[in-house]
Amino acid sequence: MTKKNLYVTTAIPYANAKPHIGNAMDYLLADIWSRHKQQLGYTARFQAGTDEHGNKIAAKAQEAGMEPQAYVDEMHVNFKRLLQAVGAGSTDFVRTTDIHHKAAVQYIWQKLQPYLYKGIYEGWYCQGCESFVADKEASDNNGICPDHNQPYQRLSEENYYFKLSAFTDKIRDAFEHRRIRIVPEFRQKELMKLLESGLQDISFTRPVKSLSWGVPVPDDTSHVMYVWMDALSNYLTVLGYPDNLDWQNYWPADVQVIGKDILRFHAAIWPAMLIALDLPLPKVLLVHGFVTVNGAKMSKTIGNVIDPFEIIEEYGQDAFRYFFSRHIPSWEDGDFTWEKFEAAYNGELANDLGNLVSRIAKMVQTYQAGVVGDVSSAEHDIQAYIDNMEALNFAAALDEAWSSVRSLNQYLEDVKPWMIAKNRDTDQEAKLHLEEVLTHSVGSLLQIADLIYPFMPQIAEAIRITFKDGVVSSEIPILFPKKDLHPAAPTVTNTEPALPAVD
């Protein structure tokens, strides 16, 4: 039986920095999926949120001269703004400082008791990552965190451990029997390889003296919950787990969207927690890659960080959605440059699609006084599009939609309705042929609007409105006005100064 209430989640970012393109990718992919399902008659509950505990947040708050709570109250709003800017319709926004979340995490802690034990952690730790580092990783990196350029600290502290090692076989079994699946497949292979050597128990707490800003461990005031216990639980607590029974209508999640850097936590710790809680596993983990800029990793030091808000302000929401869902592969790393972005905007959006819409609308206006006629007949084969959407390969699905755009442009070039139109007043056959051509064109455009709706909801709606009720509105919209904000650098062939003219 198919579950009627669908549920899609996004990773909850630390609320200590401005939202970045990776957060936008999470929101975008989850939103494309949920709009696609909505077209099929489902409604998907859509979770987003912020991770608001931890030392990094406490430190940033102190820098700003604020209490941590006041600091995250201010910071989390940036992520709500990003959701809105991207056009993602989040229905639930969870903050790990929510009273309900904290109480629910403490409840989960109690339920996990059979798998928690106290032990001494003796090993490496990166303060910047706020994470424990395995001996092998520490020696591979010569004792220095590559992300923070800081030597790892040696730690010896008493913590509560989660018996993750006890779940290796069960997790492997769940993946083998596809009770949980990782998309793309090669990521699942990576994980299976990791499971071969067996999972290690992990710290689920830190002493209060090392970490004060977090959810207190019930019945032990000397410990605070460590990030994974607190943060991973959000996918359940946001649904009202455990006290609001509505969570049962949504769990297990149908799709959990994550970046590749947090795969291990979501594919090992999280399923283990769920098995320990006797809850079903999420059906699919959709793992996307990173976005580089001009082939380089984004970094504040290099100063090449791109701001999703800036792109959206300059080119519009749907242009942003288009580029990041088509030109950044859904499953792998992708590259951004302003030049590539603007070329896609002017070439594909303004020329291929925008011109197509206004051209067809104008012909209907000019040749047929704005009346389209019956357009129900255009039905192209869209199986490849559907297959890719269902496989969560959104970039490939949008490629398919774009081949419809291209073939409609080609059709017009081949048939030349403007030539047929020359004889429409004298030749009845020409008049009928022209009607047929325009009806077919509008029908195809409306189908294209359906195909691009999950990717570009506003543009899809503008196309529908343009041809609403078989009549072209008098105002034909310019869907993507040409932009010249980031032109490609001119190709320099000769840098020699020109010789002065000889007279």
Ligand SMILES: [Zn+2]
């Ligand atoms: Zn680090």
